[in-house]
Amino acid sequence: MQSSFRQYRSEAASHSHDDFHQIIIADLGMLELEVQGRGGCVSGRRLAFVPAGDTHAYRAVGMNRFLVLDVDIDVAAGAGLERLWQLAGASPYLEVGTGYAGHLTGLLQGLEQKRAISRIRRFTPDGQGNLQSESLSLLYMAGIEGIAASENAFADDAFVCQSLREVLGHAAAVQGDLGGADAMIPMRLQRLLAWIELRLSEPISIADMAMIAAQSESALFAAFQSYLGTTPMRWLGEQRLQRAYVMLGDPKNTMTLGNIAHEVGFTDQSAFSRAFSRRFGHPPIALRRSNRL
Structure with a gap:
């Protein structure tokens, strides 16, 4: 499984991928999507599950940052992610329940902490990737106390799969576009409200x-x-x-x-x-x- 935090341009682009599903979660801003002709967005508690093989176009406006997870088809099936997606409505656009946005936040923060650990490991004195006292101090200074004592907490796909099970287990299909009163709120205010909600x-x-x-x-x-x-x-x-x-x-x-x-x-x-x-x-x-x- 591959994970990355990405920023998107305002120019539209499109592609597809046959060997993995893609799950997109908002950290900041709004990403407009069209998956197999179905329009929608990723913002706040709204995420996208793009099935393997589906062509999708995308664009973002203004400040934005998204977590993108490329989940191998076999991994998604074996971990029960496809089944949970089906139970949630099998829509490219899902919304996590109001009381469960913490699952999204936990996934975002956990992977961000994993990245911080990986960056520090590159400069470990022993050359073996083991965290030394100097590196642990950097983790504490960065506010990652809970990770320093358990450096392998996010070392494999288990954390991501479990977090995705929690997210998908409390999500439901939504109509693609925002619609209604939200469409009248300026984009910058929508971006702020979604940022706060998480x-x-x-x-x-x-x-x-x-x-x-x-x-x-x-x-x-x-x-x-x-x-x-x-x-x-x-x-x-x-x-x-x-x-x-x-x-x-x-x-x-x-x-x-x-x-x-x-x-x-x-x-x-x-x-x-x-x-x-x-x-x-x-x-x-x-x-x-x-x-x-």
């Missing part, structure tokens, strides 16, 4: 939003008021609480309240419970209990 567990500032939207902070506030009727931080807070509501309402979700709070960007469980209660009129534990009766 990072609800992370600290996000107004400055971060303005940078991704490629506009000033004052223009960002104006865009949110004009197209979404609220401020950037209020919109962000609402998305976090809505994500938590979906997760708590899922009887199969066994995460603790503290872990759910962290997953939606709260560092303090008490603050999460207060915000949730103000928004929905009852504490999060009440919703969890009601869905397990």
Whole structure:
């Protein structure tokens, strides 16, 4: 299996590949696609599963970055990925459920960390690719503490296949184009909203939003008021609480309240419970209990 992070140009291009399926996941921006005449896009929780042999055209506008996975046909069949794709609707365009965007984020971050380890290994003093104390220090400095103690965590396809099973297992076919109200939102704002949706567990500032939207902070506030009727931080807070509501309402979700709070960007469980209660009129534990009766 081959994986790479790619940036696409605004000029359209097309090709096909016969010996592997291609799965495309957005890290930043939107990729317009046409797979065997079916138009759609990759952005936020929307990913593309391009079957082997299908001709596809693509183009992106503005800042963009995508994870592209070339999955051998035999690997996809043996790992159960084709079956999960069929169960999800066998569409080139799939959308991961609202409460499961963390699976996409985990895959993106895991492969990014693998790349960081690979870059450091090139310069290891022993010449054998073994991480030395100097290299481990670099990993810690890069914020990859969880990887330094287990350097082979992402050394093979097992991590990618398991992550893809989680993603495809919580995905469903969608209509190709965005359509509806989303089509009226400017591309730069759509790009920002999709970027935020995959990072609800992370600290996000107004400055971060303005940078991704490629506009000033004052223009960002104006865009949110004009197209979404609220401020950037209020919109962000609402998305976090809505994500938590979906997760708590899922009887199969066994995460603790503290872990759910962290997953939606709260560092303090008490603050999460207060915000949730103000928004929905009852504490999060009440919703969890009601869905397990």
